[in-house]
Amino acid sequence: MTISRAADEAGVGVETIRFYERKGLIEQPLRPSGGYREYDRETVERIRFIQQAQELGFTLREIGELLALRTDRKADCADVRNQAIAKRDEVECKIARLEEIRAALDAVIATCPGGGSLNSCTIMEALSDHRAKAAVTTESPD
Amino acid sequence: MTISRAADEAGVGVETIRFYERKGLIEQPLRPSGGYREYDRETVERIRFIQQAQELGFTLREIGELLALRTDRKADCADVRNQAIAKRDEVECKIARLEEIRAALDAVIATCPGGGSLNSCTIMEALSDHRAKAAVTTESPD
DNA sequence: ATACACTCCGTACAGTAGTACGGAGTCAAC
DNA sequence: GTTGACTCCGTACTACTGTACGGAGTGTAT
Numbered sequence: 298m299t300i301s302r303a304a305d306e307a308g309v310g311v312e313t314i315r316f317y318e319r320k321g322l323i324e325q326p327l328r329p330s331g332g333y334r335e336y337d338r339e340t341v342e343r344i345r346f347i348q349q350a351q352e353l354g355f356t357l358r359e360i361g362e363l364l365a366l367r368t369d370r371k372a373d374c375a376d377v378r379n380q381a382i383a384k385r386d387e388v389e390c391k392i393a394r395l396e397e398i399r400a401a402l403d404a405v406i407a408t409c410p411g412g413g414s415l416n417s418c419t420i421m422e423a424l425s426d427h428r429a430k431a432a433v434t435t436e437s438p439d
Numbered sequence: 440m441t442i443s444r445a446a447d448e449a450g451v452g453v454e455t456i457r458f459y460e461r462k463g464l465i466e467q468p469l470r471p472s473g474g475y476r477e478y479d480r481e482t483v484e485r486i487r488f489i490q491q492a493q494e495l496g497f498t499l500r501e502i503g504e505l506l507a508l509r510t511d512r513k514a515d516c517a518d519v520r521n522q523a524i525a526k527r528d529e530v531e532c533k534i535a536r537l538e539e540i541r542a543a544l545d546a547v548i549a550t551c552p553g554g555g556s557l558n559s560c561t562i563m564e565a566l567s568d569h570r571a572k573a574a575v576t577t578e579s580p581d
Numbered sequence: 582a583t584a585c586a587c588t589c590c591g592t593a594c595a596g597t598a599g600t601a602c603g604g605a606g607t608c609a610a611c
Numbered sequence: 612g613t614t615g616a617c618t619c620c621g622t623a624c625t626a627c628t629g630t631a632c633g634g635a636g637t638g639t640a641t
Contacts, residue, residue, distance in 0.1 A: 316629060331637050333588060349566045354540045367563060374560035378551045381562050385544040392537045395530050398496045402527040409520045418516035420523050421509060424491045458599060473607050475618060
């Protein structure tokens with residue numbers, strides 16, 4: 298399978314495959330003819346694995362670790378589970394943070410008269426510091 | 440006020456101020472002595488405004504627009520309100536997406552035996568495509 | 582044998598938000 | 612008048628996930 302075929306099968310671009318290769322996410326493929334990369338079904342699966350994991354919010358670095366686990370004979374299912382749990386906790390933190398932001402935006406929108414000069418715009422006021430802290434600040438930013 | 444003093448007052452780094460200046464978020468300051476930047480209280484406020492808006496999830500580009508509105512005589516409170524509403528909608532989309540991810544991770548964690556070889560690891564299975572679609576895929580990725 | 586599509590490679594670029602560096606100039610104090 | 616802290620500038624680098632480019636080589640079909 299050529300690189301463009303593999304890219305099609307996996308649903309990514311050719312350059313993406315070369316990029317993953319550089320990043321060590323997929324192994325160096327054989328080059329039987331004229332230096333052209335030769336891919337098998339397994340590598341396509343591996344690329345799909347990467348895509349799936351990305352959809353779950355894993356970074357390429359983390360996916361690299363998962364892939365390393367996959368070929369590690371000593372690796373345990375619990376290792377993978379722990380990774381997944383850590384990622385879920387991380388996602389939960391992000392959600393909580395975004396919910397705070399949403400609440401702050403809602404508050405600010407609710408008090409806005411919705412028209413008139415900026416001098417009486419409560420949103421601008423809220424962003425212009427002083428009193429703003431209560432409505433806006435929510436501990437450490439991301 | 441020197442740049443380092445202004446940075447302290449605003450709670451950012453010196454380089455950050457120069458960066459904002461390059462980005463056009465703050466105006467070119469006066470340089471009365473030896474080419475040193477001279478800041479006033481108003482600029483510090485402006486930098487704080489930027490920080491506040493960042494905490495609400497606005498990007499620097501969007502903040503630049505808000506700041507432009509602020510000095511635009513024709514600007515209306517409704518313009519600001521619309522920006523805030525658009526941002527809230529955006530935040531809501533992100534939350535929804537993350538909640539899908541969390542659900543998928545929860546599902547995958549729940550079915551994991553929690554120990555044993557990777558061959559029986561349901562998380563790895565889920566990531567390894569085929570059947571995975573149902574549990575993992577949630578329409579367009581971010 | 583030649584056209585055409587495909588592939589090779591390294592490098593640069595995209596956007597986001599800064600941070601770091603190094604050599605030179607400057608300010609205030611002692 | 613010299614020390615030490617501060618500032619200047621442009622550039623490069625961080626992290627992330629790719630995308631684009633351009634000139635050269637190669638495989639396949641006609």
